[in-house]
Amino acid sequence: LNLPDRERSVLLERLGTEIFDLLVIGGGITGVGIARDAALRGLKVALVDKADFAAGTSSKSSKLVHGGLRYLEHAKFRLVFEGTHERAVLGRVAPHLVRPLEFLMPTYRGDPWGLFALDVGLWLYDALSKFSSPRIHRTLRKKRTLQLEPSLRSDDLTGGILYYDSMTSDARLTIENMLDARRLGATVLNYVIVAGLLRRSDRVVGAELRDVLDERAPVFPIRARVVVNAAGPWSDSVRRLADDPPILAVTKGVHLVVDRPRLPITHAIVMRQDRRVIFCIPWERRTVIGTTDTYYDGNFEEVSADSSDVRYLLEVVNRYFPNAKLIASDVLATWAGLRPLIRPQARAATASDISREHVILSRPGVVTIAGGKLTTYRRIAAEVVDEVGEQLHGISRSSTKDRPLPGGSGLKSWMLTKLIDELQPAVDPDVAAHLVNTYGVRAASVTSRIAADLVLGARLDPELPHLLAEVDVAVLEESAECLDDVLERRVPLLLLARDQGLDASEQVAARMATLLGWSEARRQAELEKYRTVVALSRRFQRS
């Protein structure tokens, strides 16, 4: 047995034999945040996910850590305050992953909100964030707006507002929380499904688990004093296991990726359509456009962008950037995710009208957390663990606010440039920037692997800075089990490479086969599965 296999079987054994204070169902950002918080408070924690960490909504977001400017329109001041506060906390504990990004909101004659009203709103936004942005917002005249973003439509343009929010990698943020939960002693496993709940009279006392990677593996029990349902959009199916009623209204959100030269923006652009906000976001060598918000009742395992989603988003972009003339064939990749929103009492007018606030529901032995945002996961996790503490009759206070994530250990945002410089000339400048902005201080683990074996310094795609050594890190340090765990969430060529990583997939699969001892049949099956993932991302071409 190689190392990861051995580790996995030890962890599986532990799940089946020990008694835990807390079992968390779901390894999205909410679940791993809860596991980390609880382990830091001294609880004995287990977490399982039926797929990979962040395979659900937590790799499908707009990747913004933000107060949510649009919530001001609905007078949701607390939501904005919490979001901007968390933006500052996360920028401190993970400065490599949560970085400020400048947003430009152009204003046009006939817009619902003019420049003056927006200026007032942004003063409020800055104030609610306690002026923690790198700069307070600025109001621009038309000429300056066009100097900053020359490809914007100039007809009827009245000016623009510049302000800051933050951008992250949602999947990486999830993985770093998972790693820290493990460091703190939690037993955390992907590809283990909760197939049932164990009950003693009215109280839930554990769950039935099954190893998804081993077809012949039997269902086995895990015992836990409290179970947290953090299954995101799947929360209702877990609630069904406890005979609890459904609470969710699920909506779909789609993003498109186009090549940066096709939409050469240098700021995140805030666009308005149908009382909604849609962003164009510069992302590495690409531009991301999103998102949609429509009710969804299809198959949760096969969510994808369809042609009407793509048409809708391209229409909005082409209205703001008429010379771009984007068409469906410009779309290199798409991703689609499900928002686990709380079903409103009365049916909301549109999907976008449903509140983004979370709820925590508690009954003996089970706590359900549903709703919420990526941005506020740490705060939500603390609230959930407080609730778990109630059931356990006492617990210490959350202290995740002051604990860096693994890549942010000892790191301050001003050190990032120095760290990037230090990696050169051993690696190219773009590679150095990518490694530091992805792994923070853990970048040293990638470079030391290359120092030990120069072959690992090869790029996976000639246009991109991702290296073969990162596959080793993904498998040996970050529990990647399947090919798409690497190519979709840890080294996301699926979204960044022109061919969505199809070319590199052979090399990555070969490396994973060596590290994980895959048979030839398993290697082929992984490649086939990855082609299905790529096809899902391109399904809009056929719908």
Ligand SMILES: Cc1cc2nc3c(=O)[nH]c(=O)nc-3n(C[C@H](O)[C@H](O)[C@H](O)COP(=O)(O)OP(=O)(O)OC[C@H]3O[C@@H](n4cnc5c(N)ncnc54)[C@H](O)[C@@H]3O)c2cc1C
């Ligand atoms: C399009 C879109 C854009 C968004 N943009 C932003 C944004 O920019 N900023 C922001 O702050 N928020 C944003 N959000 C919201 C944010 O992404 C979500 O709130 C967050 O990711 C939810 O995480 P979660 O852990 O609750 O759910 P998930 O990430 O879906 O995790 C749930 C996990 O539970 C697992 N699971 C389910 N059933 C079982 C079972 N029976 N056994 C074991 N495991 C199980 C699943 O495999 C899954 O991994 C966006 C959401 C969407 C959809």
